[in-house]
Amino acid sequence: MSQNQSKSTTNKYWKPGSTRPPRQQSSSIVDRQDSTSENVDLYQHSSMSIVQHRRHLPIAAYRTHILHLLEKYRTLIIIGETGSGKSTQIPQYLLESGWTRNGKLICMTEPRRIATIQLAQRIADEKDVVLGKEIGYRIRFEDVYSSGLTQILVMTEGLLLRELMYDPLLTRYNVIIIDEAHERSIQTDLLLGLLKKIQRRRRDLRLIITSATIDSERLRAFFEHQPTSISKTENQSEENKNEDEKLNECFIMSVEGRSYPVEIYHTTEPVPDYCKACVDTCIQIHENEKYNEQGDILCFISGQDDVVRIIRDLHDYARRLNDEQQHLKRKDERKKLIILPLYASLKFLDQMKVFEKTPINTRKIIVATNIAETSLTIPNIVYVIDCGYVRLKLFNPEFGFEVLTTLPITCSSALQRAGRAGRVRSGKAYRLYPAAEYEKMKEFQLPEIQRCDLALAVLQLKALGIHNIVRFDFPSPPPSKNLLQAIECLYALRAIDQQSHLTSDLGMKMAELPLHPAHARVLILSLEYGCTQEILKIIASLQVKHVFHSPPNEKMRAAKLHSNFACQEGDLITVLNVIKAFEQQMMPQQFCDKYMLNLKSLKRILEIKDSLEKSLRRLIAKNNKILSSSGDDVIPVLKCLTDGFFMNAAQLSIDGYTYRTFRGSLQELYIHPSCILSAILSKQDTTQSQLPKTILFNELIQSSKIFMSDITVIDPNWLYEIAGHYYEQLSTRQWILKESYDLE
Numbered sequence: 001m002s003q004n005q006s007k008s009t010t011n012k013y014w015k016p017g018s019t020r021p022p023r024q025q026s027s028s029i030v031d032r033q034d035s036t037s038e039n040v041d042l043y044q045h046s047s048m049s050i051v052q053h054r055r056h057l058p059i060a061a062y063r064t065h066i067l068h069l070l071e072k073y074r075t076l077i078i079i080g081e082t083g084s085g086k087s088t089q090i091p092q093y094l095l096e097s098g099w100t101r102n103g104k105l106i107c108m109t110e111p112r113r114i115a116t117i118q119l120a121q122r123i124a125d126e127k128d129v130v131l132g133k134e135i136g137y138r139i140r141f142e143d144v145y146s147s148g149l150t151q152i153l154v155m156t157e158g159l160l161l162r163e164l165m166y167d168p169l170l171t172r173y174n175v176i177i178i179d180e181a182h183e184r185s186i187q188t189d190l191l192l193g194l195l196k197k198i199q200r201r202r203r204d205l206r207l208i209i210t211s212a213t214i215d216s217e218r219l220r221a222f223f224e225h226q227p228t229s230i231s232k233t234e235n236q237s238e239e240n241k242n243e244d245e246k247l248n249e250c251f252i253m254s255v256e257g258r259s260y261p262v263e264i265y266h267t268t269e270p271v272p273d274y275c276k277a278c279v280d281t282c283i284q285i286h287e288n289e290k291y292n293e294q295g296d297i298l299c300f301i302s303g304q305d306d307v308v309r310i311i312r313d314l315h316d317y318a319r320r321l322n323d324e325q326q327h328l329k330r331k332d333e334r335k336k337l338i339i340l341p342l343y344a345s346l347k348f349l350d351q352m353k354v355f356e357k358t359p360i361n362t363r364k365i366i367v368a369t370n371i372a373e374t375s376l377t378i379p380n381i382v383y384v385i386d387c388g389y390v391r392l393k394l395f396n397p398e399f400g401f402e403v404l405t406t407l408p409i410t411c412s413s414a415l416q417r418a419g420r421a422g423r424v425r426s427g428k429a430y431r432l433y434p435a436a437e438y439e440k441m442k443e444f445q446l447p448e449i450q451r452c453d454l455a456l457a458v459l460q461l462k463a464l465g466i467h468n469i470v471r472f473d474f475p476s477p478p479p480s481k482n483l484l485q486a487i488e489c490l491y492a493l494r495a496i497d498q499q500s501h502l503t504s505d506l507g508m509k510m511a512e513l514p515l516h517p518a519h520a521r522v523l524i525l526s527l528e529y530g531c532t533q534e535i536l537k538i539i540a541s542l543q544v545k546h547v548f549h550s551p552p553n554e555k556m557r558a559a560k561l562h563s564n565f566a567c568q569e570g571d572l573i574t575v576l577n578v579i580k581a582f583e584q585q586m587m588p589q590q591f592c593d594k595y596m597l598n599l600k601s602l603k604r605i606l607e608i609k610d611s612l613e614k615s616l617r618r619l620i621a622k623n624n625k626i627l628s629s630s631g632d633d634v635i636p637v638l639k640c641l642t643d644g645f646f647m648n649a650a651q652l653s654i655d656g657y658t659y660r661t662f663r664g665s666l667q668e669l670y671i672h673p674s675c676i677l678s679a680i681l682s683k684q685d686t687t688q689s690q691l692p693k694t695i696l697f698n699e700l701i702q703s704s705k706i707f708m709s710d711i712t713v714i715d716p717n718w719l720y721e722i723a724g725h726y727y728e729q730l731s732t733r734q735w736i737l738k739e740s741y742d743l744e
């Protein structure tokens with residue numbers, strides 16, 4: 001370790017029992033807040049058999065109680081510490097006690113694909129059966145279960161919602177377990193509302209909601225408020241009807257205890273740059289904590305770009321470390337590092353790499369967004385580093401848009417993050433914020449349904465036959481302004497008609513595609529514009545992003561290389577150029593290195609493009625439509641994008657550098673510095689007045705200002721030509737919708 005490097009990574013930690021360091025010493029000195037055990041044997045490994053392991057989990061003591069309560073209550077809310085055994089054990093208890101005897105299944109939902117597979121695999125391992133037989137899973141584009149044999153089916157929330165489209169009463173299940181309900185994603189809330197509705201028709205259906213950190217009283221109030229008139233399933237016996245009617249509504253039970261202790265440490269001062277603090281802390285752990293016992297590190301960071309930055313810095317460190325260890329003759333004396341990213345748009349196989357066994361003499365560092373926050377057990381994780389921030393979308397109804405914003409996390413998130421350690425052995429959580437900040441944190445995040453764009457949720461409810469969305473029983477009702485905006489958006493996109501019914505030509509098809517309604521519309525309309533091949537690539541790229549690699553110390557070089565693909569039409573067409581060139585490459589890695597492109601993102605884009613293409617082909621199977629290409633003609637592509645993104649149009653203000661939307665908001669918008677347009681304009685040394693007059697954006701990002709990203713330059717006349725109905729009839733439409741929904 002060179003002198004210089006040592007200096008950059010000499011954070012001191014306040015160890016239990018030692019003298020507290022003076023506060024002013026360093027902003028990244030860490031302060032131990034609490035511990036669940038005083039004399040923690042950090043390297044206590046479990047050599048228990050799976051049977052012993054199951055018996056030792058805190059939830060095991062509650063097995064009989066849970067089964068007893070499920071006989072008496074239709075909804076159970078089970079609160080237990082992270083790692084206490086809720087996800088892996090509850091479905092097994094139900095299976096063992098005969099809840100699948102009548103041939104029906106136990107369903108368990110997870111918010112994410114990665115947790116779905118891991119959980120199903122773990123339950124199968126514990127039961128010593130092959131995954132896909134008694135225990136199966138379902139994620140988008142992947143069904144691993146056997147009809148007639150599978151008894152426990154783990155699936156993503158999104159897939160259970162889709163199942164409701166063809167089995168509205170979910171008749172193949174006896175029990176549905178909504179795991180990690182505290183995440184309160186829009187899909188969790190839609191499911192909770194729909195399951196409450198189903199329970200009115202199916203008195204026999206049991207619902208279990210589990211979490212370590214959830215506002216359980218609020219949920220109980222929601223499930224206890226059941227209407228008195230109850231219709232029964234037709235083929236229920238008289239005896240069963242009576243039994244079912246005697247059932248109570250909802251019960252909250254707590255599971256005390258956790259698997260292994262986790263010591264929590266806080267910085268004594270706020271850290272000025274959490275990416276740097278995270279890298280320093282990783283290095284410090286790697287150099288100071290017992291090495292032979294391994295002990296991997298999981299870092300929580302707010303967004304994908306920060307993950308990429310930290311990974312790069314850690315790779316630099318790993319290279320230096322490697323050079324310094326060259327003198328060690330025996331290779332097994334060298335300390336190696338494996339550094340892995342984990343974020344939602346990462347290729348799925350790359351996500352699963354985090355579960356691979358860490359080789360001997362190696363430490364694994366995983367740098368993740370909040371995708372890893374709940375449910376996951378990454379077996380060797382001993383150290384968690386929590387930056388204290390999360391990147392979330394917040395909908396602003398006044399302004400009419402969703403803005404991506406970085407916010408402090410909540411206490412619930414902090415507990416979940418720390419809870420990724422202490423699962424198979426005791427652990428430590430390093431929080432890169434002072435204990436006082438933790439005290440100030442909100443307990444729970446606002447449910448997504450109250451803070452996000454609801455267009456997709458409303459479209460999904462409509463597709464499920466829920467006509468009057470305003471009357472739908474949401475666990476936390478969304479603000480009526482947000483609902484009105486969503487209805488307006490769907491009307492403008494022609495997904496619903498004036499009576500607010502799903503349109504048969506477009507709306508029904510849009511609901512079938514796993515995309516935001518505007519993206520789904522663009523994809524379907526591309527068939528008319530004759531540019532489906534181009535639009536498939538563009539829409540796929542919008543789900544992944546980060547195609548261009550631009551490290552801070554090589555920005556100039558990167559910009560020069562990227563300019564090979566740049567075009568005046570903006571980011572989406574530029575990315576299209578990259579994807580087209582990438583597809584032609586025999587040696588993709590070399591191509592990406594040469595032009596500083598992100599190989600993983602490009603591969604993932606092609607993967608998503610293929611699956612979207614399959615979905616689209618299924619939709620148009622009857623019409624014999626061809627998925628055509630517009631070749632080098634970019635105009636059909638631009639017009640098609642305008643036809644879906646017209647609500648996101650902005651015009652240049654008189655000042656010549658800020659933009660405003662056409663919707664009458666005074667909010668100033670700026671072109672994001674990462675946009676290709678910024679690079680082209682600065683290269684040409686243009687004056688501000690040469691900024692394009694009219695643009696479409698895909699996303700808004702809040703930092704010092706509100707920035708528009710993923711920009712496309714369009715002809716303003718197209719807006720009136722293509723979306724005249726939206727811009728000319730705004731007031732009339734609002735009146736019609738206001739009437740039909742009786743909204744404030």
Ligand SMILES: Nc1ncnc2c1ncn2[C@@H]1O[C@H](COP(=O)(O)OP(=O)(O)OP(=O)(O)O)[C@@H](O)[C@H]1O
Nearest residue numbers: 082083084085086087088122212259375377423424
């Ligand atoms: N894939 C795995 N490999 C090794 N051990 C595992 C795995 N999955 C679970 N475990 C063990 O089972 C325990 C219980 O895990 P489980 O996921 O059921 O807990 P939980 O209460 O649902 O936690 P959380 O609320 O964090 O999801 C873990 O603490 C860990 O010891």
